[in-house]
Amino acid sequence: MTHVHVPGAPPTRRDRAAAAARALGRRKRRLHAALARFVARQPDRRLERLVGPIVTRMLPFVLRTKFRPAYAVDFDRMDIDACILLNLMRDPGGRRDEFEITLEGRRSRVRRRSPGGRRPDATLTLRLADLVRMLVAATDPLRLASVGRVAMAGDTFLLVRFAAMFGQPTRSVL
Amino acid sequence: MAATTRTKGEATTASSMRSFVEALREAGELVTVEREVDWNLELGAIARRCYETGAPAPLFTHVRDARPGFRALGAPMGVSRRPGRELARIALALGLPASARAREIVEALVAARRRPPIAPVVVDSGPCKQNVWRGDEVDLTSLPVPLLHAGDGGRYLNTLGMVVTRTPDRRWTSWAVARLQLVDERRASYAIAPFQHTGRVFKEWRRHGEDMPVAVAMGVPPIALYAASMPLPERMDEVGYAGAFQGAPLETVRCESLELEVPADCELVLEGRVSLEEHALEGPFGDYMGYVSPPGAAPMPVYTVEAVTFRDEPIYPFSCSGEPADETHTVWGVATAAEAVHLLRERGVPVTAGWLPFAAANGWLAVTVPEGWRTHEPDAQAFCRIVGDVVFGAKLSGTINTVIVCEDDVDPSDVGELVWAVDGRRNGTVTFGGKLGWAFSPYTRPDPGNFPGGWQGTAEVWNLLPPVGVTRPPRTRFEDNYPAAVKDRVRRHWRQDGLAAD
Secondary structure (H helix, E strand, C coil): CCCCCCCCCCCCHHHHHHHHHHHHHHHHHHHHHHHHHHHHHCCHHHHHHHHHHHHHHHHHHHHHHHCCHHHCECCCCCECCEEEEEEEECCCCCCEEEEEEEEECCEEEEEECCCCCCCCCEEEEEEHHHHHHHHCCCCCHHHHHHCCCEEEEECHHHHCCHHHHCCCCCCCCC | CCCEECCCCCCCCCCCHHHHHHHHHHCCCEEEECCCECCECHHHHHHHHHHHHCCCEEEECCECCCCCCCEEEECCCCCCCCCCCCCHHHHHHCCCCCCCCHHHHHHHHHHHHHCCCCCCEECCCCHHHCEEEEHHHCCHHHCCCCECCCCCCCCEEECCCEEEEECCCCCCEEEECCCEEECCCCEEEECCCCCCHHHHHHHHHHHHCCCEEEEEEECCCHHHHHHHHCCCCCCCCHHHHHHHHHCCCCEEEECCCCCCEEECCCCEEEEEEEEEEEEEEECCEECCCCCEECCCCEEEEEEEEEEEEECCCCEEEECCCCCCCCHHHHHHHHHHHHHHHHHHHHCCCCCCEEECCHHHCCCEEEEEECHHHHHCCCCHHHHHHHHHHHHHCCHHHHCCCEEEEEECCCCCCCHHHHHHHHHHHCCEEEEEEEEECCCCCCCCCCCCCCCCHHHEEEEEEEECCCCCCCCCCCCCCHHHHCCHHHHHHHHHHHCCCCCCCC
């Protein structure tokens, strides 16, 4: 039902409730943006040293809990059956963490890549620091791609769905 | 659609780019620009100003850095500044008299849609085979490829050429108009959207495990460009529609390096493959809604060109899209209006005319209905719901956010009259949610990574029809209101009263 505003009329209880909800939303967005700004300002090395080990250890769990089965469908709404390889780089020439994300029947499995794993349909390669920035929406995949900080190979349509499937913000809050 | 072999026939303005160009010149709708023009923004700026002022289409004979002999044609289907002949270039593109009005143009396209498709004929050779580059000879930077807008991600190789793809099982050949951004001498990034027909063909090639063969035909017969822009149902070959339009098979010729055919009478053909693996950045781009968007570039599949064929002194057509009206409105928009009229009539909805007013940048579809429309559905609101179901349930609705339904005393191509009717007659709105399509406004922040949520929006049908028991009062317009004798006298004395334009 449409709410009709009468010009000059005093605010109703409904108007006041809506204003309170908007204020709460603004506070949450400000807090989120403050965290994102803090993370965005950190150099790659410091970010990787501070939270890198925790992120790589927790990543499979985080991605599994954030997974949204309803989004694991392709553009014809058919279940996605695919494997995405996520390469997380640290310093150039330094450590590399490889994760294999398997999607099948609206289920996901995330684990460290082992030799002889499934041939990936798409590969995402980026710095661990940029992944952390993406997780807090300090940046977004398209922004990283447009400045050459993420390398993509394979199924374009699968890659553009990655963030939405794993409940990640698809654009920065900054 | 199976093709047979035949010899070449006679060219018309709809079936040949060169005939169309000559017709434009004869009608005063084309000028030749012989001075050197820079591909770096100058070509785009001239074309843009032509659209905005209604100036003739410019044919450039000397583009900086382009190989001698290559010509570029801007704004070929722009709107003319000549009163009463605003749609002359669109009409000529379809083989109609330059004086044709919106309704005649749409009806010509609708009539062809009702006829059975006519399969193409493959001829042995065509003008586009006069010159061939293969492998390392290919140099896309030697074509007059423009940087169209300040803020574009790069030079756009294709804006008005026709992209030909075919499914691996060879059962569906799709024609489309898609943008390609130059990467280097042999490569371009190809903007593919998954819900477009080319995206669906690409998906089948991915499943097949091979790079997708793609031919880009430029300077094609104008009817081929309209067919490629028409939102036909999936798996319907556009080439058959083009044949139905001209009443004879379209002549095609086989590519040098691909199992694809292109119109024999075209200016230039790129032959290559779209990679399943490799990506390059594409965008931003000044697009038909009038903004340079999105804010950044996006990775898109890479198209690598293996061969180029072209006729002597080829004409390379381009469109500098932006605020209306350019070819995205006069070709795509007009073809979309025709498909809407066809689908509505096919479902039994009485429709007099349909048009996408250029000013709304393909966002509005105006549909007029005859006096007896209530025989289909007596209730105006229910009638509008039926119209919305047909339009928003079809492929054509990608850009349309508003359908306006009104009686046919209003000319849907007259924006002033339409806005007057919208304000004075709006009697209700039917809202449709969850419609997939392009973002309507730069402020809605579409979220392309989030499908389908980020691609969904609401759309509306505006009901301008009278409620039951209400009739329209007499209009005050000169043409409608005054007795014939009075109108005759006024017209007779118009010049002598000093009221006629010079």
